[in-house]
Amino acid sequence: MTGTGAVTGYDVVVLGGGVAGCVLAARLSEDPGRSVCLVEAGPDYGQRDHWPEKVLDSRSLPRDDVWERHAAVHRVRARILGGSSCVNGCWNTWGALSDHAEWERAGGDRWSAEAMEPFRLAAVEQMGLRPVPENEFSVWSSGALEAARELGYQEVDMGTSGGPGYGTPLINSFDGLRWNAAFGYLDPARARPNLTILDRALVDRMDVGGGRVRAVEIDRDGERITLSADDYVVACGTYGSPAVLMRSGIGPAVHLREHGIRPVVDLPGVGANLSDQPGVFVPLTPTGELDEALADKEAKGDLYVSRMLVRAAGDRCPDGSWDLHLLPVAGPPLFGSLPPGRYEAGISSFLMKPASRGRVALRSADPAEPLDIAPGFFSDPEGHDLAVVRWGLGLVEEMASTAALGKLVQPLGSRPAHLADEEIKARAGTYWHPVGTCAMGPPDDPSAVVDGTGRVHGLCNLRVADASVLPTVPAANTQLPVLAAAELLADAARAETALR
Ligand SMILES: Cc1cc2nc3c(=O)[nH]c(=O)nc-3n(C[C@H](O)[C@H](O)[C@H](O)COP(=O)(O)OP(=O)(O)OC[C@H]3O[C@@H](n4cnc5c(N)ncnc54)[C@H](O)[C@@H]3O)c2cc1C
Structure with missing residues (x-):
């Protein structure tokens, strides 16, 4: 897709093409009647033989397609279609039953071990996870x-x-080939006429008013693009998602004002509760x-x-x-x-189950400015x-x-x-499993950002669907839990948008 200015007509825009974003875009575009646009800040290398060898080699952790080079280790996160599944260790494990109990308290029955099992299985199958x-x-x-x-x-x-x-562990690696979420989820969906992938496109902010998102503003190749849709899903990861929300006026009002951002929905939990291992x-x-x-x-x-x-x-x-x-x-x-x-x-x-909490904050309203990330270890x-x-x-x-x-x-x-x-x-280093900065919880919990379906409290057409919604980190490597959570949240979004 090329061009500048306003583009309308999508049913759903998914912001962030990482692990969860690939799941959301693939599942929501399964219905040919629903048009979906997936927006990712990093490159889409397209057909598999066009991907750089370093990204494909699962014997090491590549460091080229990341947000910040030479930054502190805990800040490493991918900037590429497929997200951190393109830079990670290809390990997949699952958490304990007590992790589900924590999530169930925050998000309701759909987060129980039993209810999540079909989503875990779907993720295992779609990613082709296999024993060593x-x-x-x-x-x-x-x-x-x-x-x-x-x-x-x-x-x-x-x-x-x-x-x-x-x-x-189960691994998403085949004879040394790192099988990322873009391969697992998007490749089978790329030919769909109702799916648009917009890469190298930095989400700046959403235009929010009247209890809903009206549009999203994106920088691409020095041009400003405005997209509008019926529904918006933010899947920019544990660091990126709270940043997009805050730049859009959704977050702790005092912090937003410090950066000249007009608060629209005062949600103190945005960027708080960062939990990593x-x-x-x-x-x-x-x-x-x-x-x-x-x-x-x-x-x-x-x-x-x-x-x-x-x-x-x-x-x-x-x-x-x-x-x-x-x-x-x-x-x-x-x-x-x-x-x-x-x-x-x-x-x-x-x-695996830290009691400590950190936070993600803005350094300015500029989307190009690195974030202020305090892991709180x-x-x-x-x-x-x-x-x-x-x-x-x-x-x-x-x-x-x-x-x-x-x-x-x-x-x-x-x-x-x-x-x-x-x-x-x-x-101390990190296992690179941060979660929790847009945590789910009931509307009467002042620290909750989304409900158990990923819907942002106070707005009718905005969801967050990625690692950031997990209120506590599972006793696991997070890729498989995030894939399964994204399957669950896609299912919830599908069910609700089908009712309209
Ligand atoms: C180095 C490393 C090693 C890891 N090893 C493992 C492992 O072996 N096993 C495991 O289970 N887990 C591992 N993880 C964790 C796992 O990769 C994450 O839990 C998972 O990727 C989280 O998915 P996500 O969709 O929430 O975020 P991500 O996969 O990080 O995706 C977020 C996406 O949003 C995009 N984005 C962010 N902001 C914007 C914006 N403003 N505009 C447009 N796009 C934006 C990013 O570019 C990125 O593509 C590792 C992580 C890292 C960083």
Whole structure:
């Protein structure tokens, strides 16, 4: 699509073509009578053979199509059709039953484990998620599976709420090809005449008045485009969605006024409640034997840094749930580089159910200005989050000292579980699973932004449908939960727009 000025006539405009946006655009355009326009700030590389090799290679995490280069690690997010499924680790796991209970309290029955199951299954099928094939286990991943058994963990199905234990994820990777959400959801829909994809198009703000959105203003190649539709869905992700809402006058009134934005709907929850999973990586020194085995695997094109995980449950976990992922990795370093034939190994302790909350705020009303993102790691006053990560570091020590892994790495020189608080905080990275900045909840909850169907409180034709609506992060990697949530929200939107 080309041109400038006003374009009208869509039934639905989906803003943001990431993981959730691809689901929404694909599902809503299944009805040939509904016209859908999907707007994405990053590029659409189109046919699969036109995609850059780096984006397709699932053995590493690409960093080209992102919002900010050289920014703090927690700020990494994709700017490309397919969203963060184009830059992520292709791991898919599911959360605990207690996560559903949290979501059900906020969004109603449709968020129960039972009600979400068809959406989980639909996402697994549409993305072609599959178990890890045998050839992708390195001597390290196989050793880590053995180490988990040695420590007495039970094997569990990581694609479901199967409880604490060890196992392997479902992956969206095929012989090294990262299968992103644009491939899984949009490719089968691209030929539909009722679906328009508008790439390299930055959503600035929506024009809101009279209890509804009237239009959306977009910058594309230096031109201003105004789109209008009956319904609008914001799916710009946990950082992007609150920003679009705030620039449109939907958010905390005081903050909006600070940036010269006239508040239209005062929703203090927009940008608040940011919840992400911090973790600490414990480096281990590979033996020469491990380096050699990894080099051999790499030469065959089969080296994947991680292929198993452990779910561990602390004292405060509800029955059947867990609050830690232990993640053993070995391969080329995620950051930096090592001489040929040398590899990085280690085990991370990731906090899955943080009590701390951060926030996303605007630095100005300019959509090109980077956002003010404060992850809030370890800010909970009770120190719960720090205590869980520290406990996890003790489990990492145990795992590194098993017979199965101990023979592949040098013994640990010091005790990570004895690190000073400030050192744990300084060394913390992220699992890249932020949620919660447009959290769902009932209309009488002042912090709620959307209802259980994604509809923004106070506006009749605006929804948010992405990771930002989850009020709490599940005890999982978030791609599969976000895909399933987007399936659920598409279903709700479809049902309501069909009634009109
Ligand atoms: C480095 C990294 C590694 C990860 N690894 C894993 C993993 O292995 N397993 C897992 O389960 N999860 C992983 N995740 C998390 C997972 O990718 C996210 O949970 C998921 O992508 C969230 O989907 P979303 O649709 O909410 O946001 P996104 O997929 O981020 O999509 C948001 C989209 O909106 C677009 N957008 C934003 N603002 C605007 C605007 N103003 N105008 C137009 N478009 C806009 C963006 O460009 C982007 O395409 C990882 C994430 C990252 C960043």
